[in-house]
Amino acid sequence: MDFSTNENEENELYHAQIHLYKHLYSFISSMALKSAMELGISDAIYNHGKPMTLPELASALKLHPSKVNILYRLLRLLTHNGFYAKTTVMKGEEEEEKTAYALTPPSKLLIRGKSTCLAPMVQGSLNPLALDMWHSSKKWFNEDKELELFESATGDNFWDVLNEDSDKLSLFQDAMAADSQMFKIALKDCKHVFEGVDSLVDVGGGTGGVTKLINEAFPNIKCTVFDQPQVVGNLIGNENLNFVGGDMFNSIPPADAVLLKWVLHDWNDELSLKILKNSKEAISGKGKKGKVIIVDISIDETSDDRELTELQLHFDMVMLTLHNGKEREKKEWEKLIYDAGFNSYKITPVFGFKSLIEVFP
Numbered sequence: 031m032d033f034s035t036n037e038n039e040e041n042e043l044y045h046a047q048i049h050l051y052k053h054l055y056s057f058i059s060s061m062a063l064k065s066a067m068e069l070g071i072s073d074a075i076y077n078h079g080k081p082m083t084l085p086e087l088a089s090a091l092k093l094h095p096s097k098v099n100i101l102y103r104l105l106r107l108l109t110h111n112g113f114y115a116k117t118t119v120m121k122g123e124e125e126e127e128k129t130a131y132a133l134t135p136p137s138k139l140l141i142r143g144k145s146t147c148l149a150p151m152v153q154g155s156l157n158p159l160a161l162d163m164w165h166s167s168k169k170w171f172n173e174d175k176e177l178e179l180f181e182s183a184t185g186d187n188f189w190d191v192l193n194e195d196s197d198k199l200s201l202f203q204d205a206m207a208a209d210s211q212m213f214k215i216a217l218k219d220c221k222h223v224f225e226g227v228d229s230l231v232d233v234g235g236g237t238g239g240v241t242k243l244i245n246e247a248f249p250n251i252k253c254t255v256f257d258q259p260q261v262v263g264n265l266i267g268n269e270n271l272n273f274v275g276g277d278m279f280n281s282i283p284p285a286d287a288v289l290l291k292w293v294l295h296d297w298n299d300e301l302s303l304k305i306l307k308n309s310k311e312a313i314s315g316k317g318k319k320g321k322v323i324i325v326d327i328s329i330d331e332t333s334d335d336r337e338l339t340e341l342q343l344h345f346d347m348v349m350l351t352l353h354n355g356k357e358r359e360k361k362e363w364e365k366l367i368y369d370a371g372f373n374s375y376k377i378t379p380v381f382g383f384k385s386l387i388e389v390f391p
């Protein structure tokens with residue numbers, strides 16, 4: 031066997047190995063994040079009010095002494111990944127300097143009870159339901175059926191599984207509601223979008239997380255949350271916010287504006303077209319002044335921000351495998367919007383990794 035290589039080839043090989051292993055084990059980073067969330071590490075540091083030493087943290091988390099060193103190693107990875115920061119605090123009568131762990135902006139997103147808490151999103155996304163199906167991807171590729179990976183692996187449709195199990199449905203709706211809280215921050219940058227709007231229907235609006243924020247910011251807008259009857263059936267609104275159950279593929283209640291946040295990415299082009307056409311019908315009473323407001327990802331593969339693009343491409347895989355849906359590039363949005371009979375549109379990236387897409391008749 032010939033093992034002779036030159037120095038460049040060796041370097042390339044070493045880098046290739048690092049690259050491959052990094053991706054092979056990146057699930058460890060996801061799972062370490064889940065462990066941190068389930069243990070409540072961020073809550074403990076937050077409740078302590080200042081950075082915590084390892085023994086303080088282990089004691090607050092009520093860990094068995096045999097697990098303290100394991101906690102240290104978990105924190106070492108999470109600190110490397112930017113979730114916690116190492117600092118020093120003075121401890122004991124001798125005022126000795128000790129290493130302590132502090133929160134960082136990403137780990138603050140795990141603090142329970144805060145409006146920006148994304149713990150339910152971590153819980154929902156790293157659920158065995160969403161992970162186990164990946165072991166069947168080879169079978170999926172070799173099938174000649176147009177099924178999403180989830181259905182190919184489990185024999186069930188994702189939405190049916192949620193609708194038949196109230197615990198799973200709540201887990202999903204809690205994750206959606208958590209993500210929606212970020213909308214509050216974005217709302218101040220897109221006030222103009224709601225100007226002149228007297229009524230709005232939030233299609234696939236879940237338990238109303240986003241609509242409630244719009245309602246708080248614009249109390250004069252009459253808002254309707256429109257979702258499946260099993261999601262909104264028991265929810266109670268108020269004078270300016272009501273919940274209506276129905277099927278967006280049949281018809282959508284009329285309003286000046288239709289909001290579709292994180293809805294179209296769940297569906298393929300054919301079904302998204304149906305939703306958009308029904309949305310156009312719903313806003314037709316307002317003539318040219320009606321609008322559809324989409325909040326979804328617009329992928330830009332040419333962006334210099336590789337981390338952002340990678341996240342968007344990961345979301346695309348999630349949509350593909352769970353729902354046969356897709357995250358779209360600008361040209362795909364354009365085709366969908368014009369095919370649905372709209373006249374113009376405007377894409378503005380305002381929600382971190384998502385965009386605001388205003389669509390006009």
Ligand SMILES: C[S@@+](CC[C@H](N)C(=O)[O-])C[C@H]1O[C@@H](n2cnc3c(N)ncnc32)[C@H](O)[C@@H]1O
Nearest residue numbers: 206207210234235236257258276277278291292
């Ligand atoms: C990904 S979630 C988005 C929820 C919400 N817009 C948000 O961003 O938090 C998609 C929503 O579409 C709803 N949905 C699915 N099929 C529907 C249908 N046929 N008619 C109305 N809503 C539907 C689901 O129940 C779910 O609440």
